Amino acid sequence: MLVLKDVNKTYDGKKMAVKELNLKVNAGEIFGFIGPNGAGKTTTIKMITGLLPPTSGRILLNGIDLATLPVEAKRNFTYVPDHPEIFTGLKGIEYLNFLADMYEVPGRERRNRIEKYTRLFAIDTALGDLIQAYSHGMKQKLLICGALLPQAPLFILDEPLVGLDPLATKHLKDIMREHCAAGGTVFFSSHLLAVVDEICDRIGLINQGELIVCDRVERIKNGSAHSLEDIFLELTKDGEG
Amino acid sequence: MGKVKTLIRIQLREFFSKYRWGIGINGKKPRKGYLLVTLCFLTIPFLQMSVEVYRYFNQWGRPDLGVAYLMMMTFLLMLFTAIPLLNSIFLYNDDYQILAPLPLPEDYLVLAKLSVVWVYTAGINLLLFLPVLFLIGLEKGGESFFFLCGLLLIILTPFLPLFLATLFVFGFTTFLANRGRKNLLSLLFGLVLLGLVLGAQLLMMGENPVRLLALTESLIRYYPPAGWAAQMINGSWLSIIYYLSLNGLCYFGLKALARRLYRSALLFSGIKRVKPKSNYVYRPRGKYRQLLRRNLLIIIRQPVFLMHTLLSSAVPILIFLVGFHSGDFTAERLSLFDQPRRFTLFWVGLASTPALLNNLSATAITREGKAFWETMVLPVTAWDNLRARINTTFLLNITASLLVMGTIMFSFSSQFPAVFSGFFFVAMLTWLLASTDLVINIYRPFLNWSNPAAAIKNNLNVLLSLAYRPLLSLIPLVVFRCFPEAGINRLLFTCGILFSFLTLLIRRYLYWVMLERFKRIGG
Numbered sequence: 001m002l003v004l005k006d007v008n009k010t011y012d013g014k015k016m017a018v019k020e021l022n023l024k025v026n027a028g029e030i031f032g033f034i035g036p037n038g039a040g041k042t043t044t045i046k047m048i049t050g051l052l053p054p055t056s057g058r059i060l061l062n063g064i065d066l067a068t069l070p071v072e073a074k075r076n077f078t079y080v081p082d083h084p085e086i087f088t089g090l091k092g093i094e095y096l097n098f099l100a101d102m103y104e105v106p107g108r109e110r111r112n113r114i115e116k117y118t119r120l121f122a123i124d125t126a127l128g129d130l131i132q133a134y135s136h137g138m139k140q141k142l143l144i145c146g147a148l149l150p151q152a153p154l155f156i157l158d159e160p161l162v163g164l165d166p167l168a169t170k171h172l173k174d175i176m177r178e179h180c181a182a183g184g185t186v187f188f189s190s191h192l193l194a195v196v197d198e199i200c201d202r203i204g205l206i207n208q209g210e211l212i213v214c215d216r217v218e219r220i221k222n223g224s225a226h227s228l229e230d231i232f233l234e235l236t237k238d239g240e241g
Numbered sequence: 242m243g244k245v246k247t248l249i250r251i252q253l254r255e256f257f258s259k260y261r262w263g264i265g266i267n268g269k270k271p272r273k274g275y276l277l278v279t280l281c282f283l284t285i286p287f288l289q290m291s292v293e294v295y296r297y298f299n300q301w302g303r304p305d306l307g308v309a310y311l312m313m314m315t316f317l318l319m320l321f322t323a324i325p326l327l328n329s330i331f332l333y334n335d336d337y338q339i340l341a342p343l344p345l346p347e348d349y350l351v352l353a354k355l356s357v358v359w360v361y362t363a364g365i366n367l368l369l370f371l372p373v374l375f376l377i378g379l380e381k382g383g384e385s386f387f388f389l390c391g392l393l394l395i396i397l398t399p400f401l402p403l404f405l406a407t408l409f410v411f412g413f414t415t416f417l418a419n420r421g422r423k424n425l426l427s428l429l430f431g432l433v434l435l436g437l438v439l440g441a442q443l444l445m446m447g448e449n450p451v452r453l454l455a456l457t458e459s460l461i462r463y464y465p466p467a468g469w470a471a472q473m474i475n476g477s478w479l480s481i482i483y484y485l486s487l488n489g490l491c492y493f494g495l496k497a498l499a500r501r502l503y504r505s506a507l508l509f510s511g512i513k514r515v516k517p518k519s520n521y522v523y524r525p526r527g528k529y530r531q532l533l534r535r536n537l538l539i540i541i542r543q544p545v546f547l548m549h550t551l552l553s554s555a556v557p558i559l560i561f562l563v564g565f566h567s568g569d570f571t572a573e574r575l576s577l578f579d580q581p582r583r584f585t586l587f588w589v590g591l592a593s594t595p596a597l598l599n600n601l602s603a604t605a606i607t608r609e610g611k612a613f614w615e616t617m618v619l620p621v622t623a624w625d626n627l628r629a630r631i632n633t634t635f636l637l638n639i640t641a642s643l644l645v646m647g648t649i650m651f652s653f654s655s656q657f658p659a660v661f662s663g664f665f666f667v668a669m670l671t672w673l674l675a676s677t678d679l680v681i682n683i684y685r686p687f688l689n690w691s692n693p694a695a696a697i698k699n700n701l702n703v704l705l706s707l708a709y710r711p712l713l714s715l716i717p718l719v720v721f722r723c724f725p726e727a728g729i730n731r732l733l734f735t736c737g738i739l740f741s742f743l744t745l746l747i748r749r750y751l752y753w754v755m756l757e758r759f760k761r762i763g764g
Contacts, residue, residue, distance in 0.1 A: 049618045053761060074620040087535070087612040089542030093521045100523075101531040102619045111523040127521060130542070 001027045001076075001154055001185040002048065007057030009043055009209075017043045019209045021057070025187055025202075027153070030180050032200035033189040036236050040209040041189045042082060045158050048187070049079045062153060075103070077154035078147035082162070082189075084139035088132035092123065092142055095131060096149060103150030110149065117145040120171050137163040144172060155179055157188035161195060173199055197228040207236045244345060248353040256330070256357045278704065287368035295373045301454055304377050305471040308370075308394075310457045312467040315369050316402050319362040321433050323399075323406035326358050331410070331499075331506045341507060351499045355403075362399040370395055377474060390473040393484065400491040401466060407498045411505070436559055528621055532629035533636070535616070539608050540601070540637070545693040546608060550599060554641035557594035558648050565652050572653060581658040582729045588649050589663040589733065595641035596671035602678035603706040605630040606686045606762060607696045613688050613762065623760050627679065627751060634675035642667050662733035669740035670713070676747045678706045683755045686762045716740065 002025040009018040018040045025031045035041050046052035048059055050070055059066040064073040086095065093114070100110040118124040121141040123134075131139060140163045147155060155176070161169050176186045176199060190196055196203060197217055205213040212235060213220055220231060291311065298307030331354060340350050374391040381387050461468040466487060469480040526534070540546045564570035576583050606613065616626050646664065650657050681702050690696045697703065717736045724732060 050760075051614055051617055071620045071622055074618065079618045081614065083611075085611040086615055087539060087609065089538055090535075094538070097523065097526075098531050098535060099619075101526050102528055102621060104528075105525075107523050107525050110525070114521075114523065 001025055001062060002187060003058075003060040004044075004048070005058045005060070007044075007047060007059060008055045009040075009047060009052065010055045016209050018047070018054075018206075021206075021209075021211055023204060023211060023214065025154075025185055027185050028180050028183050029201040030176055030186040030199055031188070032196040032203040033187060033206065034191070034193065034196055034203055034232065035189075035206035039206045039236075041206055042158060043209075044206065045079075045156060045187075045189060049077070049156060050074060076152055077156050078103075078150055078152045080140075080143045080147045080157040080160050082158040084136065084143050084163070086131060086139065086143065088134075089130065091130055092118075092127040092134070095142060096127070096146055099146045100149055103152065105150055113149050113151070114145070117148050121145055121168055137165060137168070140164055141168060148175065151184075153184050155184060155186045155188075157186070159190055160188055161190060161192055169195075193228045193232055203228075205232065205235060245349045245352060248345065248349055249356045252353040252357050253360060255336070256361075284368055287365070288372050291369050291372040292376070295376045298454075298457075299376075303454065304373075304380070305474045306454060306457050307373055308377070308474050309461055309467040309471040311369055311373055312394075312398065312470045313457075313460055313464055315366050315398060316464065316467075318365055318369075319399055319402035320406050322365060323358055323362055323403050324409055326361060327403075327406055327410045327502070330354050330357055331502050337507055347500060347503065348496070351496065351503050354503070355495065355499050358403060359399055362403060363395065366398050367395050370398075386476065387474070390481070393481065394470055394473070397484065397488040398466075398470075400488045400495060404491040404495045404498070407495055407502060411498055411502050436563075529625055529629060532616065532621065532626065533633055536605070536629055536633035537637075540633075543608075543693050546697060549697050550601065550637060553599040554595050554637070554644075556598055557591045557641075557645045560594075561591055561645065561648055561652070570652075585659045585663060585729050585733075588646065588657070589659075589666055591649065592642045592645045592663065592667045593670055595645065596638045596667070596674045597710055599634075599638050599641065600674070600678045600703055600706040601634040601637060602631060602675045603681050603702040604697045604700060605634065605679055606682045606759075607688065607690070607700065607702065608693075610688050610690055610693075610696060613686075617760075617762075623756055624752060627756065627759060631672075631675045631679055634678070635672055638671045638675065639668060642671065659729050659733060662730040662737070665737040666733040666740070669737040669744065673713075673740045673744040673747065674706075674710070676744050676751065677709070678702075680747065680751065680755055681705050683751075683759050683762070688762070 002023070004021050004023040007018060007021040008016070010016050021040075021044060033041055033044070043052065047054045048061075048066075050066055050073070053067070059073075061073040062076040064076065066073040090098065096114050096118075097110070100114075105113070114127075115124065118127060121144065123138055123141050123145070126134065126138060131142065134142065140160070144157075144160065147157070160172060164172065173195070176188075180186055180201075200217060202214065202216050203220065204211055217228065221228070226234075294307045294311055295304060298304055298310065370391070374387075374394070378384075378387055378391065461471070466484060469477075469484045472480040473484065540550050561570060575587055609615075617623075646660075646667075685702050685705075687696070687700070687702070716739050717732075720732055720735050720739070724735070727735075
């Protein structure tokens with residue numbers, strides 16, 4: 001579903017934010033992307049979503065090269081950023097309709113999906129309000145509803161659980177599982193290692209721009225009694241020091 | 242006292258940082274050139290107006306009446322500036338969650354907020370009064386009494402308008418705050434302020450001198466501080482006592498009212514309206530239409546952007562209406578019947594003004610701020626994304642031009658020459674400017690603003706886009722020189738074709754060169 005081949009990113013030709021990143025995320029899996037602050041997670045996600053061009057390397061979404069066919073590639077995913085910074089002059093319903101039009105979701109389906117997801121995340125009564133009146137958590141929920149609306153095969157989320165209440169967190173985890181069970185893919189970054197441990201099929205650990213581990217959670221643990229947190233701290237020790 | 246000083250300093254820094262952001266010097270060593278250009282653009286019209294007032298009244302031997310005239314003018318200017326400013330600082334500021342929990346007396350917070358409004362209005366007052374007082378002072382040989390009067394006029398004059406403005410904002414808030422229509426206030430008073438400035442300028446230009454002197458003298462009766470100011474200049478101690486007493490009362494009244502305004506703002510900041518669920522519309526629209534609609538809504542739903550756009554669009558209509566009703570723009574004066582060519586140039590010039598003043602494309606990317614990423618991850622081409630921005634500017638400005646045309650047509654009924662060629666000229670010029678300004682914004686995207694005013698006001702992009710506009714006048718100049726005998730229709734069509742040719746070149750440049758740069762913005 002998502003392939004990164006020899007992806008590099010440098011800023012100002014000096015600082016290597018991402019080094020020789022090779023990654024393959026398969027259809028039907030939840031992939032957790034973890035790493036310490038400044039490791040290159042958000043830079044990688046920005047490159048996958050087309051917000052930042054890689055210095056070198058290729059990014060393929062469902063086999064389509066993002067650099068050569070950006071519009072076709074972008075039809076294959078939806079994205080929830082780490083900060084819910086959206087244009088707040090729209091009403092919630094206008095924002096969702098805008099996204100539905102961009103992904104060409106037909107009228108009847110959009111209605112059903114908007115009603116379903118906004119009710120699930122308890123923002124259905126606020127859809128007529130301007131987004132500027134929303135709390136941080138409500139904006140996050142609106143972004144998630146917007147990303148679910150087109151039912152794109154790949155769901156990319158950068159720190160999606162920040163600001164969500166426990167019930168919304170549970171719903172989102174359920175949706176991620178359902179999406180993957182139906183053949184979709186979820187790529188998400190998080191610092192909440194317990195959640196990553198709980199729901200991810202595979203994880204990739206990035207540190208100082210390099211992917212240092214990419215495997216199934218149980219294989220990373222290798223039968224030890226250590227938690228994912230202990231392993232994370234052990235693997236990123238050099239970078240911290 | 243140290244705490245209140247710090248608080249005032251922080252409030253002032255926070256408020257004026259939007260201007261620093263706008264000219265691209267925040268966090269860096271200020272570039273003197275930028276600052277100088279910006280300050281010149283801002284202050285020259287005020288200084289010029291003050292000198293004009295002095296010269297006008299001095300030639301009739303009444304410079305003191307010039308001070309009275311300025312006093313009335315600054316009163317209105319400060320009143321209509323302070324209302325939206327108080328509204329924004331007290332009611333729209335989201336710093337309450339930081340300020341309110343601080344272990345400081347409420348009075349300190351109120352004083353700090355008021356000091357921002359005072360500095361701003363006293364700045365306007367200073368710009369208008371300084372030249373006139375300086376020129377009168379030269380005549381009087383620099384007497385210390387006159388110096389004292391000047392100082393009092395500059396420092397104290399803002400208190401009365403500030404008191405009245407606070408009273409108005411307080412009343413308006415009590416009436417409207419819980420109905421979510423606070424934006425209306427900024428918009429309404431912005432328009433009044435613009436009409437006031439234009440009206441005062443036209444009055445100075447067109448009014449009979451003797452009548453203006455009489456008018457100033459009679460208006461003093463309705464606004465005594467203006468009369469006191471004139472008498473202070475002439476050496477009256479009694480007027481100084483009156484002036485000090487009035488402003489002392491206003492100061493204490495202002496503090497008491499501002500405290501109440503602060504409390505009510507604090508109260509309203511925590512209230513959220515609960516609305517019943519409405520019947521939402523789920524009708525699909527085309528992608529491009531949605532992009533256009535989004536760009537329009539970014540302007541319409543943000544009060545600062547909306548006010549800026551409306552004011553820039555309203556200028557030509559206001560100029561025409563004020564001139565038409567004051568008798569300056571009559572069919573005879575504009576030589577409508579004997580020189581239709583001259584009249585055509587008049588209306589085409591006026592109809593081109595929205596495109597010339599409203600450089601919306603120069604901030605089309607900037608206006609989105611941190612939400613810019615939204616359209617970049619969507620399955621739409623970068624070119625469509627760019628085109629939608631150009632066409633939004635075109636749509637808004639051409640609508641304003643059509644309104645100007647309609648107003649002039651309506652005023653002169655059937656007599657309206659060269660409609661099609663004139664409109665073609667205006668439309669092509671609007672298209673050219675909308676495309677060219679976007680090049681500037683791609684070069685200088687500036688997305689990291691926290692206050693919407695910083696995105697559009699005093700932004701260097703805006704100054705740059707205004708700077709190249711005079712060069713475009715070379716096109717009609719050259720065309721009119723090359724074909725002096727040609728009819729006006731042919732000349733306007735030729736210019737329009739040249740504008741469209743230039744636009745096509747700019748669009749090619751946007752497509753082949755700037756598009757890649759656009760894709761990298763915000764990454």
